[in-house]
Amino acid sequence: MKHQVNKLVFKRLGINTQHEHFVYMREDCQVCISEGFEALTRIRVANGKKSIVASLNVVRSQILKAGEISLSESAMHALRISEGENITVSHLQPIDSLSYVRAKIFGNKLTPGQFREIIGDIVNGNYSNIHLSAFMTACAGNRMQIDEIVSLTEAMINTGRRMQWPGDCIVDKHCIGGLPGNRTTPIIVSIVSALGLTMPKTSSRAITSPAGTADTMEVMAPVVLTMQQIKKVVEKEGGCIAWGGAALLSPADDILIKVEKALDIDSEGQLIASVLSKKVSAGSGYVIIDMPVGETAKLRSIEAANLLKVQMEKVAHAIGLKLKVIITDGSQPVGRGIGPALEARDVLAVLKNAPDAPAELRERALLLAGELLELSGKVEPGEGNDEARKVLDSGKAYEKFLAICKAQGGFVEPKTAGYRHDIKAECAGVVTKVDNRLLSKVAKLAGAPDDKASGVDFMAPIGSKVEQGQTLLVVHAESKGELEYALEYLSSQKKIIEIT
Numbered sequence: 001m002k003h004q005v006n007k008l009v010f011k012r013l014g015i016n017t018q019h020e021h022f023v024y025m026r027e028d029c030q031v032c033i034s035e036g037f038e039a040l041t042r043i044r045v046a047n048g049k050k051s052i053v054a055s056l057n058v059v060r061s062q063i064l065k066a067g068e069i070s071l072s073e074s075a076m077h078a079l080r081i082s083e084g085e086n087i088t089v090s091h092l093q094p095i096d097s098l099s100y101v102r103a104k105i106f107g108n109k110l111t112p113g114q115f116r117e118i119i120g121d122i123v124n125g126n127y128s129n130i131h132l133s134a135f136m137t138a139c140a141g142n143r144m145q146i147d148e149i150v151s152l153t154e155a156m157i158n159t160g161r162r163m164q165w166p167g168d169c170i171v172d173k174h175c176i177g178g179l180p181g182n183r184t185t186p187i188i189v190s191i192v193s194a195l196g197l198t199m200p201k202t203s204s205r206a207i208t209s210p211a212g213t214a215d216t217m218e219v220m221a222p223v224v225l226t227m228q229q230i231k232k233v234v235e236k237e238g239g240c241i242a243w244g245g246a247a248l249l250s251p252a253d254d255i256l257i258k259v260e261k262a263l264d265i266d267s268e269g270q271l272i273a274s275v276l277s278k279k280v281s282a283g284s285g286y287v288i289i290d291m292p293v294g295e296t297a298k299l300r301s302i303e304a305a306n307l308l309k310v311q312m313e314k315v316a317h318a319i320g321l322k323l324k325v326i327i328t329d330g331s332q333p334v335g336r337g338i339g340p341a342l343e344a345r346d347v348l349a350v351l352k353n354a355p356d357a358p359a360e361l362r363e364r365a366l367l368l369a370g371e372l373l374e375l376s377g378k379v380e381p382g383e384g385n386d387e388a389r390k391v392l393d394s395g396k397a398y399e400k401f402l403a404i405c406k407a408q409g410g411f412v413e414p415k416t417a418g419y420r421h422d423i424k425a426e427c428a429g430v431v432t433k434v435d436n437r438l439l440s441k442v443a444k445l446a447g448a449p450d451d452k453a454s455g456v457d458f459m460a461p462i463g464s465k466v467e468q469g470q471t472l473l474v475v476h477a478e479s480k481g482e483l484e485y486a487l488e489y490l491s492s493q494k495k496i497i498e499i500t
Helices: 030-035 073-079 098-105 112-123 129-139 146-158 185-194 213-218 227-237 251-263 268-281 302-318 340-351 359-376 384-394 396-408 436-445 480-491
Strands: 007-010 022-026 042-046 051-059 068-071 086-091 171-175 199-203 239-243 286-293 322-329 419-424 429-434 455-458 471-477 497-499
Touching: 022 030, 030 086, 042 073, 051 073, 068 073, 068 086, 098 112, 098 129, 112 129, 112 146, 112 251, 129 251, 129 268, 146 251, 146 268, 146 302, 171 185, 171 199, 171 268, 171 359, 185 199, 185 213, 185 239, 185 340, 185 359, 185 384, 185 396, 199 213, 199 227, 213 239, 213 340, 227 239, 227 396, 239 396, 251 268, 268 286, 268 302, 286 302, 286 359, 302 322, 322 359, 340 359, 340 396, 340 455, 359 384, 384 396, 419 480, 436 455, 436 471, 436 480, 471 480
Parallel strands: 007 068, 022 051, 171 286, 199 239, 286 322
Antiparallel strands: 007 086, 022 068, 042 051, 042 086, 419 471, 429 497, 455 471
16 A cells, blocks of 8 residues: 555656766655655665666756656656656665775775775665765775775676677777877777787767767777677677677776766776776776877876886786786877867878878877787797787778777768867977876867867977967867857966976
């Protein structure tokens, strides 16, 4: 009888709350009153076939009629419900895994089983953003031991789908980020798949940067592919460059990343679990990690890079991955473009062997592709860079890239923004320092990554001699307002590019 009393009719309001589930009920709803629900109470919501946990928002307007209830878009999709169907609500039973989060807050070590329960509850939507923030904060600051990172990684792998591929030489690469324009992935995938290796590359969208690999690739080809579509592309061409979110690989990672962005916390343990869980879930056995180090990169010292390198290698060994970390220069952007379409233009220039292709992007892509060829055993040690260079110089990598784009839905040339403004040097001298973070911020203020053609062209690499009046940066925007917004910020920043 209680479920009958608590039955309400679903009305869709179309409210986007990203991954977090919310339920909306009138303040004078008989269920709210009888159950004693208050705003932000966590409650169980069910439709007879499935149930989820959601946070309650109380409505004081007529947007909902008596007897109606609504859900955020994420909750609606999770419950798989349509407008007009019935929903029942009830009090939430205690979530046992939250006691493990509290234990971690107080410095206790967690077991593999406890991590499995925590990640399971996260994937099932039982944690609010407050709970997620508590878990991530408790694990930050080097508070996780290596075996805990292994347990977290395995828990994240086991709560999502896993891809299976014929053969045992499946390769992948990842950059830990923090460096604008470092868009080597499409070039590497094209080179190694042209040489017969299998590289099912699933990439992320931008988290805090002006572009992620998926954002850049989406300028040229569809990236929102299901697992079945990814398999079809890889079986045909040997590689793909797709958005990982649509394939539901390590789904806990996609949830945690959004909270990590809001908190602006980089936890080494969770970074390792995030990267390696995605690689294993994608079916990879051989992985190269690009780890840029620089004063304004994500990793700011060689000491920090070496510590992360050792931890990542230990966890990779424990879960059966063959992994090699390459520490690279993170003092300045790689290439010229910062922003999806501008980075796509640079990628195409390298693949086409254009005379004006960014040399830094080309050489870094060849370095990482060569290391991947050697790690996989495709070529002998010391021969990887030469083999990668031959494939790129011959045009076979570009042919493979176009074939991958076609298999993913078709190739499109990157578009250009309607507004641009040149930033010129106020004095002559030599460029001695570049602030990667501030450059990224300018690109984001100009509209990247949401406005695909917006961003910044970086025209003055470290060591270059510049004359007074020479162009240092070109700001691109799709609207006049965003261009002015970015330029206003630029006018207050005198140390983005230092000239002495």
